[in-house]
Amino acid sequence: MSESNSPYLLSMSGITKRYGGVRALEDVSFDTKRGSIHALLGENGAGKSTLIKILSGVVQPDSGTIKIDGDVVNFANPQEANDLGVSCIFQELSLLPDLTVADNIGITRPPHNKLGLIDYRAQRQIAEEALARVGGENIDPMATVSSLSLSRRQMVEIAKALARNPKILILDEATSALTAADVEKVFSMLHRLRDEGMAIIYISHRMPEIAELADTCTVYRNGSKVETFANGTKSDSAVVEMMIGREYSSVYPAKSTSSVASEPILEVENLSWNNELNNINLEMRPGEIVGLGGLDGQGQRQLQLGLFGTLIGSTGSVKVNGTAVKLNSPKMAKSDDIGIALVPEDRKYEGLMLSMTVRENLSFAAVEKMSRLGIVDSHAEEEAIDEMVKLLKIKADGIDGPVGALSGGNQQKVVIGKWLMTKPRIILLNDPTRGIDVGTKQEIYQLLQKLAAQGCAILLYSTDYDELIGCCDRVLVMYDGRIVRTLAGDDLNETNLVSAALNLPDQVAAQPEQNKKQGVSS
Template sequence: MDDEVPLFRMEGVSKRYGGVHALDKADLVVRAGKVHAILGENGAGKSTLIKIMSGVVAPDEGRMMLDGREVSFADPAAANAAGIVCIFQELSLIPDLSVADNIVISNPPTRFGMIDRKAQQAIAREALERAGGGDIHPMELVRNLPLSRRQIVEIAKALARKPRVLILDEATSALTAADVETVFGVLKRLRSEGIALLYISHRMHEITELADDCTVFRNGRKIATYPAGSKTDDEVVQLMIGREYSSVFPPKTSNVDPAATPVLEARNLSWLQRLNGVSITARAGEVVGLGGLDGQGQRELLLALFGVLRGVSGEVLIDGKSRAINGPRKAKAPDIGMALIPEDRKTEGLMLPMSVRDNLSFAAMSQISRAGIVDQRAESAAIDRMIKLLAIKTASPAAAVGSLSGGNQQKVVIAKWLMVGPRIILLNDPTRGIDVGTKQEIYALLRQLAAEGAAIILYSTDYDELIGCCDRVVVLYDGAVKRELVGPEVTEHALIASALNIDLREAVA
């Protein structure tokens, strides 16, 4: 078996950006019919590795071999032609085109010099079936699909290219639990068909379920390769972060007065069929979690509180007084002081081509301006303070935010809203797709903000985060509050039973 020529091999591959080693003499062996997991913090070199493999960027040194023959790719089309296809964390779909158009966009079938629509739809249907998205209509516009279904279309698009090596970069981070199970079934079938799968995820349980082999990268270098299951999670995380693994969640030290007037209170919020009479409170110094299966109204609740949705009925009170929050501008005004950390940092939270400085300043213009003119000294001081507070790794504030790792981009999103000095912080799955070390920093920041008096509402699809971060968890089911769990009641068993609308006594029995 050791003498077998691997399907793909990388030897001594390096890539520099200025004086920074994004990848330093990296080695990797990928075998047919195996799932090879790539682990590491954001900024460890994983993204650079897969960009080189898929022809997005060229290495400075080293070599790649496919079937034992040295290869190089001038662009992604050349890599695709060789059978190396990548599904990036950032979707590559064009929203105003149909699902079928997106799936075959690089090589559409033609007839008499025109696109053969019938053949196009047949290819799209086959690819969607293979990706577990047989319920998605090929002629549906991508913009009409929820984020989780768009991810399925992205996977179908990759499968339509007949990959030999399929690279998945956080491909399940936007999926619902049901979609994840579907995709796992697809990946296991592809493995049995002899396709090599390179799998990048920060969800350790996914690695445990899928991977055959694992390789850990840190600071651009390969640290270790080992058979999946041969190391404990603690050992793996220690390899990733290069230091002893401490408790992920900081202690819950806030002392909230239950008799105090809530900073934020929602009464009987309803919107279309997505919210059905939701009532929730958050007091100063409290972290309130939103639980439940994905898609039960949690995101809509946060958007309603922030004034994004139109036609919401019910009442929102700030410091016990009813307020009409008719838009984000009103929500973030100093007399309310609300901030929303959105779900999708790429499209909702950042302007990727613009600098870190511009992104950080954008939400706080009213705070750092006088008579419509930006106070550059105040702006620079605030930006430097945020970069230091969140330990944002950037070459300078002038660097394009799109050049940062995913974890540091997420820190910029959070820092942008902290520039406003919010009293109420709404977070929509803020740690999706970021590494363990950055997650720890964000958890510590949440507890620090709560200790300083902020009222925080946190929606997370990760039960461990709800248990480890929250003082209370409000579980939503079908757009309504199903149950509220407080303190020691916040357990995985209680969260799952409530999310499934199962009576807790019945679940115990």
Template sequence: MTPDNSPFLELSGVSKRYGGVRALEGVDFACRRGSIHAVLGENGAGKSTLIKIIAGVVQPDEGTMRLAGQPVRFRDPLAANAAGVVCIFQELSLMPDLSVADNIGISNPPRTRLGLIDRRAQRRRTEELLARVGCEDVNPLEQVKNLPLSRRQMVEIAKALGRGPRLLILDEATSALTSSDVLKVYDILKKLREEGLSLLYISHRMHEIEELADTCSVFRNGRHIETFPAGTHSPDEIVQLMIGREMAHVYPPKPAGRGAAPPVLEVQDLRWGDRLNGVSLKVGKGEIVGLGGLDGQGQRELQLALFGVLSGLSGQVLVDGRPVTLASPAQAKHRSIGMALIPEDRKTEGLMLPMSIADNLGMAAMDSLTTGVFVDPAKERAAIQRMVEKLKIKVGDVGNPVATLSGGNQQKVVIAKWLLTEPRIILLNDPTRGIDVGTKQELYQLLRDLADAGASILFYTTDYDELIGCCDRVLILYDGRIVRELQGDEIDEKAIVAASLNLGADAKTAPASHSGISP
């Protein structure tokens, strides 16, 4: 279907403030039918407030909104859904203790003549929606909490499609997905565009914008900066619009001529069920070692095993040449070992969202902030302020709930709370997922600074560019074992992709099948 030149969604002069903070200021914005419209900006630029207003989550202080030419003002998300406005937020709305079918049908389940939920019809509908998103392998009766994060994200998309959207808003909808699921989402969105839907797409991954978007709008500091046809601005130009300044080199330089450092962390023949099949590796002092490979090849299990989360392991872990027992996170983070884990999902694994920023920052290092059996308030305040300044966390009042921060600042809090423990070994699990380019650049520099100060870093990321730009060595996992080690000039996209597919020793010269999508 050719896009209709008349906008389906129009915003005029929309503003929103929270206390003295300007979230949106006088925004004019429009989105057409049969079009994928990318919304770009740093964390805190106003993107989230924009989509919350469109979806009826919050009310604007000023301005008007039209849908299909008619003025609308949604009192809540249910009213927006009824009008065909459906959101897929980065923070999943699924209920973990309910089945997939119950989650998908929760707002409008099929009913029998007696008004009861028609379980068979609900299951059939769920199977149809799962097939539509390419997830026929998911059992509709499975509890959501038993699914991996990537599958939960696909269930969220199926749930949204089940509401029959006319305007579909996707907020970092691919950030938790595997490469195969990302391709499925691409196909789904292109088909929806052909069917005449309006799609708003928020993503920090420039290759996704290049692949999908018809139109792009850039927001900065709560203002609409520019709207332009996709392909008319280079990625560097788009980034400059987003941050309002020239973009410095994204990745800090790697140290030249570094010799082999003595291993701080050494793993020998680590095994766990069918997920880890004899992993052996070394990480030297001051070294950043990347973990690559297709998602789900044992990378996360390896880091959880090292941090004492998993039981039933075999093999040996050595720190500074001596065997250690890692039966719990408390043992892993003890000063004798000095390990920290930055988890995959900051919302559910890294933070206590209702608690204050200060409480979250001090949580992991509580034993070092106490005098006797009580927390030393002066020591705690000084430590927290030091981390806020070091990581440039935009907090306002540290007494506010950490949930009030942007995604990038929340991630900084997760990292800062573990840096307060003064770790010597840092495990990172996809730490830049869903954060903006400016914050990513700050985190890349922080990792290099920590390594230069002597930390040993094991860095798992689903972004090939991060493996190439950040890491001194890269270990590729396949089927729970390391199949190749890359270092120096060997660390390039072709070698990473070929090794990830387990193509053998000639991986360096093998043709790349990677299309810019992080696996």
């Protein structure tokens, strides 16, 4: 009989899950109420993803009980979970890139006409309504998913989940790929859904998001529940200490004090491409960490791709160590004479071969350096991989297992390690800490400072302003395919980053009160 008087819409108790000898969850409980946003916190590998995979029917627990509305439920597959009102948005997108947006949104429950055929007009209407619900009215439901940016694809993923009309909505790092404008739309939507009585389970490593959204928080560590508490009752430092199990120190290490070389290692002059890059000029010196700021989609990604030799038809000149180079391909960019490496935006589609092993992924980009006469020196390969695993503290159940089985943070370490094995002098990083936990972020920040101290020049694009301020010596802010402002020293702060991202004149940012009187709006 249903326990209709239960205060919880969802109750999970005694949940245990092991993969071989690895404990993913051990006797874990979790409860959440209707009309609530409940945040799950913890490092990668803490058990959060396993918990929601169990709740969404992707995997089955070894033991434990799940109740929805007081009734015990068992999900053999995701469809059964969907049928009982559980819908999950995973960090890794589940969209089919060659199908339309409408096809993807309606794929699990397409509407049918009287003949039993798919009613495409009704399917398009469902897609339009779902997109409008998440603030994606400007997304064409008939566009193929492959034609959309990563941020737009993430909005489609959220719309797809809402089209199922769930009563429990789970979001796993669902905003990590979104632009700032889309994040605001999603936050408004989540507040509205909560007020309508939906139970929302929210996983994020971005503490400001948790502070803004969550009503309740639960922390997990090493497969066990640590504590549940009301949001706002504990400091960020206290929460992080619960997550990592040790005293929390400053997120950002001290910036490298090594003297920066006077001669640039990279000089770019008038780099342009397809009206998306417009006369880019920049210099970088060994030992510098230079940031790329600005709103998402202002040419930062194209700039890095251009420097890595993937943009056909770009114009302008590039010099490395004073010598003019023509970057026609990634192979040329990573060559010994140039030494450029790119850690891309999307580790799943651009950085890794998920079905291949950790070993194969790590050695892939540097295989030529470990080969003689076309034959890989297995001893040299083994030594290089072992060194990289230790340097980056990659946690894997053996390097001969598939890289897709690793946590998001460890996958990102493999992407970084793959390119470090090429011994680069210039490293391009595109949002390298997106969707990873605070402990792994700290390790990556420390690595960047170590690489800079060793003489690498690093070009870091990040959508996190705190990250740019904490890591970079100076930040180049881009707007409409141009570098509109360079910030360093005391000028490198959030106010200036935001105003420059909006391409406001310096005096507008410096004199807000005067601007208000003159009717200038930001």
